[in-house]
Amino acid sequence: MNACxxxxxxxxxxxxxxxxxxxxxxxxxxxxxxxxxxTAIVAxxxxxxxxxxxxxxxxxxxxxxxxxxxxxxxxxxxxxLLLRQLFSYRFAQGEGLDGHSFGNLFIxxxxxxxxxxxxxxxxxxxxxxxxxxxxxxxxxxxxxxARLVDGTVLKGEDKLDVREEKTEVPIDYVYTDPRAYVSTExxxxxxxxxxxxxxxxxxxxxxxxxxxxxxxPEAFRRSAAKTIFVCNLATKRGESDGxxxxxxVRTIAQYLTPGALDIVLLNSSPVPENLxxxxxxxxxxxxxxxxxxxxxxxxxxxxxxxASVGTLLRHHPDRLADAIMEIIxxxxxxxxRDSLPTRESSDPAETCRGDTSPNEGVPLPAFRGGVSSTVGx
Numbered sequence: 001m002n003a004c005x006x007x008x009x010x011x012x013x014x015x016x017x018x019x020x021x022x023x024x025x026x027x028x029x030x031x032x033x034x035x036x037x038x039t040a041i042v043a044x045x046x047x048x049x050x051x052x053x054x055x056x057x058x059x060x061x062x063x064x065x066x067x068x069x070x071x072x073x074x075x076x077x078x079x080x081l082l083l084r085q086l087f088s089y090r091f092a093q094g095e096g097l098d099g100h101s102f103g104n105l106f107i108x109x110x111x112x113x114x115x116x117x118x119x120x121x122x123x124x125x126x127x128x129x130x131x132x133x134x135x136x137x138x139x140x141x142x143x144x145x146a147r148l149v150d151g152t153v154l155k156g157e158d159k160l161d162v163r164e165e166k167t168e169v170p171i172d173y174v175y176t177d178p179r180a181y182v183s184t185e186x187x188x189x190x191x192x193x194x195x196x197x198x199x200x201x202x203x204x205x206x207x208x209x210x211x212x213x214x215x216x217p218e219a220f221r222r223s224a225a226k227t228i229f230v231c232n233l234a235t236k237r238g239e240s241d242g243x244x245x246x247x248x249v250r251t252i253a254q255y256l257t258p259g260a261l262d263i264v265l266l267n268s269s270p271v272p273e274n275l276x277x278x279x280x281x282x283x284x285x286x287x288x289x290x291x292x293x294x295x296x297x298x299x300x301x302x303x304x305x306x307a308s309v310g311t312l313l314r315h316h317p318d319r320l321a322d323a324i325m326e327i328i329x330x331x332x333x334x335x336x337r338d339s340l341p342t343r344e345s346s347d348p349a350e351t352c353r354g355d356t357s358p359n360e361g362v363p364l365p366a367f368r369g370g371v372s373s374t375v376g377x
Contacts (some may be wrong), residue, residue, distance in 0.1 A: 023201030030321030163238025
């Protein structure tokens with residue numbers, strides 16, 4: 001991987017987000033407000049809810065994660081509000097409609113008309129005027145499977161997402177069945193990127209679901225991009241029980257070629273004790289930032305207050321995007337940093353979402369081989 005991000009010609013940094021679900025929606029919402037050339041690569045193994053039903057009934061690849069990325073990338077002008085609401089609308093009644101998202105039905109209809117989900121995504125993007133691109137990681141119809149350490153095999157993303165079988169037995173490794181192959185557009189996007197971001201999102205079902213597609217690790221190896229992993233804020237029952245930050249980093253690295261992971265971005269926002277106890281009562285724990293072990297696994301460790309603390313702990317779209325842009329500018333070097341574009345102007349309501357932090361907006365360098373932060377260290 002390169003030590004710097006090249007934007008010497010004045011072009012926008014090419015940023016690729018790899019993942020799926022609400023995590024991709026969060027980071028794309030923040031990054032679309034920045035001056036970047038943005039692409040989302042989306043996992044194609046969803047088996048739950050509306051996506052799973054449409055997949056079974058029509059035989060298409062699942063539209064749910066694609067829909068979430070498209071909603072995130074839609075313009076935020078008031079004139080687009082109704083369209084965003086429509087694409088996110090979920091039917092609460094009606095025979096055959098109950099539980100379905102309008103956006104999922106829209107993409108399914110376009111897939112029927114165009115003959116493929118890749119062409120349907122392109123057309124949907126044009127219709128919705130999205131700020132960026134959305135690309136399926138694969139066009140292979142495959143299921144995500146997990147082999148547990150006792151040899152048990154769980155088949156289907158839904159079986160991993162909400163574990164009901166042998167929840168106390170850790171996952172050994174995951175794979176696709178049948179073997180899935182990376183789409184040409186996804187491989188090209190990774191290879192031509194300046195920065196590739198893994199996450200945020202569920203470790204196996206959102207992030208690694210992309211990395212187990214054949215050809216994806218090779219695309220990372222051929223790419224000169226900086227690769228950033230946005231570490232999870234909390235563990236997930238049946239998936240990452242007891243994981244510390246270094247366990248997430250180590251697991252991600254196992255599915256990439258050696259040396260492909262450059263930076264891990266950790267949260268340093270303080271979390272109230274009552275919220276910590278709530279997560280523990282539900283079988284999850286806030287992720288411990290074991291910095292020394294992380295430093296031993298990845299060249300750079302960066303900690304920033306990127307969380308939004310409310311009734312739930314979530315990544316804050318703008319704080320996360322600002323941290324990513326800070327890393328990009330720092331990696332570009334002193335000379336290039338001054339010429340890199342900053343966040344696009346927007347109204348005050350768009351620049352401040354969720355709660356605030358006293359350390360928000362303070363520029364801090366990302367030190368190679370170390371960690372920089374102002375909170376919680």
